[in-house]
Structures are given as C-alpha cells and as structure tokens.
Amino acid sequence: MPELKFGHYRDVEAKKVEVEGARDVTIRWLVSDRDGAPHFQMRLFEVAPGGGTPLHTHAWEHEIFIVKGTGAIALEGGEKPFAEGHFIFVPAGALHSFRNTGAAPMQFLCMVPSGTK
Amino acid sequence: MPELKFGHYRDVEAKKVEVEGARDVTIRWLVSDRDGAPHFQMRLFEVAPGGGTPLHTHAWEHEIFIVKGTGAIALEGGEKPFAEGHFIFVPAGALHSFRNTGAAPMQFLCMVPSGTK
Numbered sequence: 001m002p003e004l005k006f007g008h009y010r011d012v013e014a015k016k017v018e019v020e021g022a023r024d025v026t027i028r029w030l031v032s033d034r035d036g037a038p039h040f041q042m043r044l045f046e047v048a049p050g051g052g053t054p055l056h057t058h059a060w061e062h063e064i065f066i067v068k069g070t071g072a073i074a075l076e077g078g079e080k081p082f083a084e085g086h087f088i089f090v091p092a093g094a095l096h097s098f099r100n101t102g103a104a105p106m107q108f109l110c111m112v113p114s115g116t117k
Numbered sequence: 118m119p120e121l122k123f124g125h126y127r128d129v130e131a132k133k134v135e136v137e138g139a140r141d142v143t144i145r146w147l148v149s150d151r152d153g154a155p156h157f158q159m160r161l162f163e164v165a166p167g168g169g170t171p172l173h174t175h176a177w178e179h180e181i182f183i184v185k186g187t188g189a190i191a192l193e194g195g196e197k198p199f200a201e202g203h204f205i206f207v208p209a210g211a212l213h214s215f216r217n218t219g220a221a222p223m224q225f226l227c228m229v230p231s232g233t234k
Contacts, residue, residue, distance in 0.1 A: 004206060007203065009204060039231075063157065065226055075121060109182055
C-alpha cells in the first residue's frame with residue numbers, strides 16, 4: 001500500500017532538465033511512481049526568464065496548471081500566451097513547447113500518467 | 118482523439134460542493150473525463166475562510182497542490198497545516214478533510230483518476 005506523502009516543493013530536489021534544446025528548466029518530482037502513485041505523477045517545472053523547452057511530442061498526455069509567472073506554449077496551431085491560473089490539456093501526440101516570456105521565474109505543474117517520464 | 122484544451126480557471130464554472138458537511142467550498146473541473154482525459158482529472162477547489170470539507174475516504178487517491186492561502190488537512194495521524202507550495206499524496210482509503218485556517222480564500226488543485234468523482 002502506498003503511504004501518505006506531505007511536503008513543500010522547496011524541499012524537493014530541483015533537477016536540471018537535460019533534454020537537448022531545453023534551456024534553464026528544472027523539474028521537481030513531487031509525487032511519482034516511486035511513491036506508489038498508481039495512476040499519474042505530479043511534477044513542478046521552473047523556467048528561468050529566457051528559458052524554455054524544445055518542441056516535442058510523446059505518446060501520453062499532459063495536464064498543466066500555471067502556478068507563477070508568464071509564458072507561452074507553442075502548438076501546431078500557433079503560440080498561446082499564458083499566466084498564473086491558466087490550465088492546458090495537451091493530448092497524447094500533440095507537438096508542444098514552453099517558454100518563459102516574463103522577467104521572473106515561471107512555474108507550472110505538469111501531470112503525466114504513471115510509468116512515463 | 119481528445120482535443121487540446123486551453124483556458125483560465127476563472128472562466129470555468131465554480132460549482133458548490135454539495136456533500137454533507139462541506140461548507141463554503143467550490144469545485145472547478147478544469148480537465149475531466151468529458152474532455153477525453155484518459156488517465157486522470159484536474160480540479161481546482163476554493164475554500165472560503167472558515168470553510169472546509171468533511172472527513173471522508175474513498176477507493177482512489179488524491180494528488181494535491183496548494184495554490185493559494187493557508188489551511189490544514191486532517192488525517193488519521195492528526196492535522197497538518199499547509200500553505201502555498203505544499204503538496205500532498207493521499208493514498209486510496211486514507212481518511213482526510215480540509216479546512217481553510219486563513220483570512221483569505223484558499224485554493225488547491227486536486228487530481229483524481231479518470232472515472233471517479
């Protein structure tokens with residue numbers, strides 16, 4: 001049986017995202033397969049001003065919530081600006097990339113199914 | 118194939134949580150089964166000062182992130198205070214309830230598996 005997990009994101013290690021084309025992005029795995037999460041995982045990304053992730057796609061969905069800052073998501077239909085409080089469902093197979101368009105760090109939660117990265 | 122969904126939580130209807138014992142709590146379904154989300158759903162709860170949810174349990178897990186405000190979660194081992202940036206994994210079957218302990222609205226995201234409420 002998985003156990004309850006309670007914490008603050010600041011106490012979770014921020015790992016640099018090493019994917020080619022990613023710039024000044026960190027990821028914190030808040031709840032993951034390692035915690036016994038049976039269906040989905042919760043990660044917090046932080047993107048420095050000027051930073052971003054490359055255009056990419058994968059076989060699973062993202063559910064995203066913008067926690068802080070301003071940025072934009074590039075999609076096949078163009079780029080959409082976002083700020084705190086926006087949410088995005090990126091279905092499996094959809095091309096997407098993120099960038100920080102502001103002067104402060106931008107944070108977003110990104111949930112993915114269990115068993116994926 | 119599910120489609121991309123992009124929006125702001127303010128533009129999603131806030132429904133009153135009608136569960137017995139819930140007080141001054143609303144829920145916004147940001148991404149749900151109705152959007153074709155294949156694995157999990159994302160909801161935003163808002164709890165007014167003094168409000169909260171009753172102690173309850175269910176057969177699926179919660180993954181929670183505190184977006185704004187301060188509050189506490191009651192668990193079998195006692196009550197834990199939280200603030201913006203805390204996260205909680207409540208495994209299936211664990212008793213839990215939330216209350217707002219602050220003077221401002223408290224918001225948290227709560228993700229659940231698809232096919233559940």
